[in-house]
Amino acid sequence: MTVQTPLSVQTATRTDYANLIPFRRAVEVRLERPGFAVAEVEDDHHHFHVEVEAEHGRISRVQARAIRRPWSLCALAAGELGKLVGAEISIDPTAMMAVANSRHQCTHMFDLAGEAQAALARGGPALRRYDMQVQRLEDNLWRAELRREDGFRLHWLATLEALTAPDELSGRSVKAPFTAWAREYFSEDVFPAAVALRRALFVGKFRHVYDLDARESAGDMSRNIGGCFVLQPERAYTALRMKGSTRSFPDGLPDPLFRPPA
Secondary structure (H helix, E strand, O other): OOOOEEOOOOOOOOOOHHHOOOEEEEEEEEEEEOOEEEEEEEOOOOEEEEEEEEEOOEEEEEEEEEEEOOEOOHHHHHHHHHHHOOOEOOOOOOHHHHOOOHHHOOHHHHHHHHHHHHHHHHOOOOEEEEEEEEEEEEOOEEEEEEEEOOOOEEEEEEOOOEEEEOHHHOOOEOOOOHHHHHHHHOOOOOHHHHHHHHHHHHHHOOOOOOOHHHOOEHHHOHHHOOOOOOOOOOOHHHOEEOOOOOEEOOOOOOOOOOOOOO
């Protein structure tokens, strides 16, 4: 069982960013057998598990579990993944955005379903794992790093708006246009890693900005209403905060998705 430590919310000042615990996130995609893939994510706020089966090149079943979630109604979003059944599988992990409205899905379960179906389309590898870390460096500058299980790495610097490093990516948007330019820029092998790191950056940037336990419901995140399944207006104010569910993963403790040797 993973040993995790409760997160005490830290309020960053201009001089203490270097002392803040970084945001850490892990994504694993496993091909359990032909036609069946499992994808899992764990970070400070989330631990989700998604299973995808495919027959004759199309999704035949999607099932999900919200093992740890920020809001009480997150688990209900698992049912929305049923909209993917019948869709043609693709090596593009973002292809399912053309099949279902991502704003009516749990962002993280939907991402996992995309990763799992892409693994089925590629036919491998048997295990794909991304370990990611996001560290705030200045008021509007973050460092985002990804390590893949085969040793491949990505290292970015970014503001709220755009990448600033490496030099060849400086000025590229980290907002909605990201997927379009990244699909053209990165190789077929690297694009899924870039998508995963961009999501980690998106979530990790606000680790020391929002104290979720100070909210009573998802509706208190008023600037984000409409952004995902839970934040739809008809349920945001009844989606209660799962107080105390946030964890941190400082260096020296088990990683997200840590599994002790059998």
